[in-house]
Amino acid sequence: MKKLISLLSLTILLSACAPASTPSDDEFTIAASFYPLAEMARNVAGDHAEVITITPAGSDPHEYEPSPKDIAAISESDLFIFNGAGQDPWAEKLELENTAIIHMTENFSLLEGEDHDHEEEGEDHDHEEEGEDHDHEEEEGHHHEFDPHIWLDPTQAAQEVEIIAEKMIEVDPQNAAIYQANADAYKQELLQLDSEYKETLVSCQKDSIITAHAAFGYMAARYGFNQIAIAGLSPEQEPSARKLAEIADLAEEEDIKYIFFETLTSPRISETLAQEVGAQTLLLDPVEGLTQEQIAAGENYVTVMRSNLKNLAIALECE
Numbered sequence: 001m002k003k004l005i006s007l008l009s010l011t012i013l014l015s016a017c018a019p020a021s022t023p024s025d026d027e028f029t030i031a032a033s034f035y036p037l038a039e040m041a042r043n044v045a046g047d048h049a050e051v052i053t054i055t056p057a058g059s060d061p062h063e064y065e066p067s068p069k070d071i072a073a074i075s076e077s078d079l080f081i082f083n084g085a086g087q088d089p090w091a092e093k094l095e096l097e098n099t100a101i102i103h104m105t106e107n108f109s110l111l112e113g114e115d116h117d118h119e120e121e122g123e124d125h126d127h128e129e130e131g132e133d134h135d136h137e138e139e140e141g142h143h144h145e146f147d148p149h150i151w152l153d154p155t156q157a158a159q160e161v162e163i164i165a166e167k168m169i170e171v172d173p174q175n176a177a178i179y180q181a182n183a184d185a186y187k188q189e190l191l192q193l194d195s196e197y198k199e200t201l202v203s204c205q206k207d208s209i210i211t212a213h214a215a216f217g218y219m220a221a222r223y224g225f226n227q228i229a230i231a232g233l234s235p236e237q238e239p240s241a242r243k244l245a246e247i248a249d250l251a252e253e254e255d256i257k258y259i260f261f262e263t264l265t266s267p268r269i270s271e272t273l274a275q276e277v278g279a280q281t282l283l284l285d286p287v288e289g290l291t292q293e294q295i296a297a298g299e300n301y302v303t304v305m306r307s308n309l310k311n312l313a314i315a316l317e318c319e
């Protein structure tokens with residue numbers, strides 16, 4: 001009798017253990033190169049997929065180099081999502097055999113960045129960005145850069161969510177209805193955010209902001225303000241002394257009272273410029289990754305974008 005009981009309890013114990021280990025083998029796993037893409041995938045997946053973020057919290061994705069462990073995790077996942085256009089240059093070179101891929105910026109028509117190798121003359125960028133519609137054919141030997149920061153326009157972020165949902169449904173059709181419902185709900189949240197931006201930024205005294213790096217081109221184009229960036233499309237493209245002097249002149253001409261800084265890179269240049277022109281500094285977060293502090297505080301893309309809107313309204317002097 002005793003033997004039977006212990007045998008029974010062993011069976012119960014074994015069956016209790018089993019569900020924890022087996023599903024992980026066939027669990028739907030998604031790897032995303034950096035935070036915003038992971039956040040979108042998580043919102044679509046709910047509990048139905050595991051989402052890994054390759055660029056760690058607190059790191060600048062422009063600079064991150066994946067470890068061999070990262071690469072192994074990506075090749076073991078069912079779906080890999082990356083941005084492209086130079087945001088995560090390592091990702092474009094990966095060769096994956098059994099992993100579905102989303103190269104996100106291939107689905108968008110991208111803005112052209114300033115060419116930082118040449119001294120910039122034109123301080124008056126009018127709002128018309130030159131060349132909205134490029135196809136992706138790179139001409140031989142040209143060195144145009146395209147702006148990778150599409151997620152900072154919430155309507156484009158909503159399109160990204162739809163692209164992610166479609167691919168997830170293709171890879172894991174069993175949960176199609178759930179993914180589509182989750183995607184629709186999150187897209188609604190992003191379009192609500194867009195409405196808040198439009199309403200808040202509709203009537204402002206100023207029309208230019210000075211940002212740490214040129215991350216806000218799509219946001220500026222959508223809501224009708226002008227971005228003057230200290231660094232280039234990547235924070236590592238630091239400005240020449242001449243460029244800095246030009247920005248300082250502009251700041252004084254336009255009576256700009258706030259210089260923006262970011263969370264993942266040093267605020268030093270923003271602070272120096274602010275001191276020079278008698279301005280204050282404010283945070284404008286390109287949401288390229290969360291810091292440990294932001295994670296601990298429960299922040300996410302939508303909450304950070306709401307804080308951004310508050311600070312934009314201060315700097316642009318909106319009513």
Ligand code: ZN
Nearest residue numbers: 215233234286
């Ligand atoms: Zn950036």
